[in-house]
Amino acid sequence: MKKIFVTILAILMLPINIFAGAKLSAPTRIVASKIDNTYKFEMDKAKAKDLKVEIDVLNNDKWISQSKKSIIKDVDANGAKNSVTLTEDDLKNFMSDKNGYCFRLRYVDKNKNASPFTNMIHLGDAPLSRNSSAWALNDINKAKSLNIVSNTMFPNTKMNVTREELAEVAVKAYASLHKRTSQGSVNHFTDTDNKYVNVAYDLGIMNGVGENRFNPKGSVTREDYAVVASRIFGEKDVKAKKIKDAKSISSYAKKSVDSALESGILTLDENAKFNPKKEMKREEVLSSLVRNMQK
Numbered sequence: 001m002k003k004i005f006v007t008i009l010a011i012l013m014l015p016i017n018i019f020a021g022a023k024l025s026a027p028t029r030i031v032a033s034k035i036d037n038t039y040k041f042e043m044d045k046a047k048a049k050d051l052k053v054e055i056d057v058l059n060n061d062k063w064i065s066q067s068k069k070s071i072i073k074d075v076d077a078n079g080a081k082n083s084v085t086l087t088e089d090d091l092k093n094f095m096s097d098k099n100g101y102c103f104r105l106r107y108v109d110k111n112k113n114a115s116p117f118t119n120m121i122h123l124g125d126a127p128l129s130r131n132s133s134a135w136a137l138n139d140i141n142k143a144k145s146l147n148i149v150s151n152t153m154f155p156n157t158k159m160n161v162t163r164e165e166l167a168e169v170a171v172k173a174y175a176s177l178h179k180r181t182s183q184g185s186v187n188h189f190t191d192t193d194n195k196y197v198n199v200a201y202d203l204g205i206m207n208g209v210g211e212n213r214f215n216p217k218g219s220v221t222r223e224d225y226a227v228v229a230s231r232i233f234g235e236k237d238v239k240a241k242k243i244k245d246a247k248s249i250s251s252y253a254k255k256s257v258d259s260a261l262e263s264g265i266l267t268l269d270e271n272a273k274f275n276p277k278k279e280m281k282r283e284e285v286l287s288s289l290v291r292n293m294q295k
Contacts, residue, residue, distance in 0.1 A: 026116045030118060042082070051109055052075060055084065063104070102121070140283060142290045149172075160220070167196045168194075191215065222266060223276035224253065243273065248276050266288065
């Protein structure tokens with residue numbers, strides 16, 4: 001009986017981690033490099049086996065791990081060091097406000113135990129936009145330098161611009177040109193509390209769609225953009241233009257369309273049509289604003 005008691009006592013006095021798996025250590029001695037469109041991270045061999053690496057990216061000043069969107073990569077353990085690689089496609093949904101990307105790494109085992117993250121690693125030049133037309137790139141870069149861009153536009157500038165995105169870039173362009181803005185602290189609509197929407201309304205740049213609604217995620221037609229642009233750059237009192245589809249232009253937008261065509265803010269297509277109901281792309285809006293702000 002005494003022998004059994006001593007054995008149990010000895011077991012109880014052993015370090016507690018005899019019953020638990022050893023904690024994972026963070027990746028060490030990382031060497032990061034960028035060659036063409038590939039990012040490579042090399043690190044010392046880890047004691048544990050069958051590991052993956054979680055790569056956290058700083059996206060608009062927030063780590064993507066906070067929203068459980070980190071990138072998980074298998075470890076290549078064939079060389080003298082462990083390594084993982086990222087491609088531009090892996091990063092297509094993320095954007096840094098800095099001249100490159102900020103990363104941090106940690107190991108994850110098959111039981112989903114995770115090591116601490118490494119310190120932040122800054123690497124590479126991040127393109128301002130991941131999916132833009134070649135003709136628009138210079139204007140997008142200029143829009144960024146003028147601080148008139150909404151961050152939601154960057155991942156894909158070929159997408160339709162939303163009404164709340166237009167409100168933001170319009171307010172920023174208006175403030176740059178006229179040195180006027182407002183607090184935007186009063187909510188004017190029931191379907192959004194977006195500050196830029198409130199400011200756009202305060203400044204008379206944009207209105208709602210009726211019934212105290214703004215429809216923030218709605219698309220923007222060419223005729224609606226013409227109205228907004230005329231309020232940013234000033235509406236000219238000009239003669240009606242010869243437009244083949246003029247009858248399709250809404251009455252509230254006719255003067256603004258004529259003014260936008262006169263000023264070169266918008267143009268007719270090769271068939272002399274304005275296409276008033278066609279929806280505007282993000283890059284089209286940014287290009288139009290930038291080119292006219294520089295006149």
